[in-house]
Amino acid sequence: MLLFLLINILLYSQELVEEAIITDIKGVVEVLRVNTTYWQRIEKDDFLYIGDIVRTGKDGSAEIVFSDGNIVELTPFSKLKIEKIDVEKGEKLELEIGGVLIKVEKGKGFEIKTRHAVCAVRGTEFAVSVSKENTHVGVFSGKILLRHYDAKGRLAKRALVLRKNYETLVRMYLPPSRPKRLGRRMRFLKERMKRLRKRAKILRERMKRRFKERVKLKRKRAIKRQKIKRKRVKEYMRKRRRR
Structure with a gap:
């Protein structure tokens, strides 16, 4: 029984880090949660x-921080799907339309795909914009x-291989x-990246604390469950012995 308890705690902890958090938001930003059919407003x-899909409106933008420290800034009129979150191997995202600024931590992996191409990176700063006709990619570091x-x-x-400043x-x-x-x-986007770079230093420690708190909370819930x-198993076994 102890083994099952430990396995459950481990699974819940692993599930927890497969998350991202909205750290900044402007205008209208909505999310289509996995296994749902309706869009809902999302807040800071x-x-x-x-599996979640995030979209921004005309004046909307969103800053997303993943549990491994990677940061994505979503520009207006964009739609982004979170396909995979992995603390060890990095994230996999799909940009359907619009644009993103992305800062990937050193040593961390990251992949973003569009209808035209797939970009694989490690420890890089870059931007991607997508229309129906093409995908535009620029590398800043x-x-x-x-x-x-x-x-x-x-x-x-x-x-x-697309290198810095190309x-x-x-x-x-x-x-x-x-x-x-x-x-x-x-x-212009490279200049915006400077702001994201400064915020990364602040967000890194803040997010570590937030995710640790979430791990503790989920661990408590796992133990309680x-x-x-x-208790239910013991009650069931007692009833069987009485028969």
Whole structure:
């Protein structure tokens, strides 16, 4: 019985870290929770989970911090799905439309896909914007590996290495364009990244405390549930002996 208790506590703790938190919000931001069919307003300090989809309105933006310290800023008119959260291997996101600024912690992995391509990174600062026609990617520090989808929906075997201060454009079913120096739009986003970088230092410690509190709370709930289960099993066994 003790073994089952420990396993349950471990599982609940692992489930807990598969979360993200909204740390800043402006305008209208909504979430479609996994296994639901309706959109609801989301507020600062709300948690996000695997399978959730976040969208921003005309003047909406949202800052999302994952439990491993990676940060995503969602720009207006954007829709982002959280496909995977893994403290060891990093996050996997899908950007359907709109734009994101992303700061990935050193040593941490991260992957974001669009209808045109997949970007895989580690310890990088970059931006991605998506329209129906193309995906625009710019790197502000580090580098990313970018692979496009072909007409059969397969990812290219060879990846483009996009380095610091360069950008590229990926059109439907076509390889990325030749990398060029950051243009006006990406230079503007690079300036915004400075703000995100400063906030990262503040958010890192704050989020550690928040997630630790959540771990403790969930552990207590897991222990309580396990005690109730043990009690029910004992009652059931007593009734069987009386028969």
